[in-house]
Amino acid sequence: MNDSQAVHVIGAPLDLGAGCRGCRMGPDAIRCAGLLTRLRQQGRMVQDLGDVTLTEREKLSADSAGGHPKAKYIDEIVRFNRRLHRKTAASVEAGAIPLILGGDHSIAAGTIAGAARHKRIGVLWFDAHGDLNTVQTSPSGNVHGMPLAAMLGYGYPALKHIGGKRPKVRPEHLVLIGTRSLDTGEQELIQRAGIRMYASRELHRLGMSEVVRQALAAAGEGTDGIHVSFDLDGLDPGEAPGVGTPVSAGMRLTEALEAMRVIAASGLLVSAEFVEVNPALDLRSKTAHAAVELICSLLGSDTMEEKSR
Structure with missing residues (x-):
């Protein structure tokens, strides 16, 4: 990443993968919290490419959770992610940084596949959850708990084959950060695949800056750069109340901002997504504003110091 790179903002207003509706309004909530103005004020060239959407016919078919009994709305989610994959890949190919605004975390199947189409990427996954379930292990059938497993090559064929079969x-090249709520199947996959994870206790023991430096060293080794996937439920619910699956004892916003600054300074950023902002559950747009602060720090703005001046 360099300061002259354009940023392509892509909305991904999908909430079919979540257990409750509302985060489809997340992209507009983040925009309304001043994202584009803030990025332009810090000198970024920003182009809003609009939203990837389902067609009216697909919206009608999504009224019932068909497709697979253990993967709700999977057909519609796959179609959406195929479009998102193409849009993300085109942005990377154009030399820009695609910044995707979710939507639920099932959109990561499209964003990661898109970023990986032309580059070999590492992934830093900031989330209270692992999202490493498959149709065999998911206790809920909600697809926002499955995209990372799919991108590793596990799970529902149509989902994991977005952008190709590899x-x-x-x-x-994957590092989980802030993880504190895992299902049994996810724990087994982490152990079997040797995935590096920094749970809340490691964050407190090592400090966020050191955790992210170690994560960048692992995820960046032998890759062309890093994709950052940030679920706002990675933050403590007191910092981000507007999420559908809050988990206590999460990251403080100041810690997460420090993580974004360390990533920005590395120069390794290829693409990023910020997901699961649910305005229907938010308090005075607190979570949407937190997302804006995190994005601006990731793209080079030292927001906390600026506010203190």
């Missing part, structure tokens, strides 16, 4: 990221 896995989009290798286990050694």
Whole structure:
């Protein structure tokens, strides 16, 4: 990443993968919280490419959770992610940084596949959850708990084959940060694949800056750069109340901002997504504003210092 790179903002207003509706309004909530103005004020060339959407016919078919009994709305989610994959890949190919605004975390299947189409990428996954379930292990059938497994090459064929049949990221190039709620199947996959994870206790023991430096060293080794996937439920619910699956004892916003600054300074950023902002659950747009702060820090703005001046 360099300061002259354009940023392509892509909205991904999908909430079929989540257990509750509302995060389809997330992209507009983040925009309304001042994202584009803030990025332009810090000197970024920003182009809003609009939203990837389902067609009216697909919206009608999504009224019932068909497709697979253990993967709700999977057909519609796959179609959406195929479009998102193409749009993300085109942005990377054009030399820009695609910045995707979710939507639920099932959109990561499209974004990671798109970023990996022309580059070999590492992934830093900031999330309370692993999202490493498959149709065999998911206790809920909600697809927002499955995209990372799919990108590693596990799970529902149509989902994992978006952008081609090869896995989009290798286990050694994936790092989970802030994870604190895992299902049994996810724990087994992490151990079996040797995935590096920094749970809340490691964040407190090592400090966020050191965690991210170690994560960048692992995910960046032998790759062309890093994709950042940030689920706002990675933050503590007191910092981000507007999420559908809050988990206590999460990251403080100041810690997460420090993580974004360390990534920005590395120069390794290829693409990023910020997901699961649900305005229907938010308090005075607190979560949407947190997303804006994180994005601006990732793209080079030292927001906390600016606010203190």
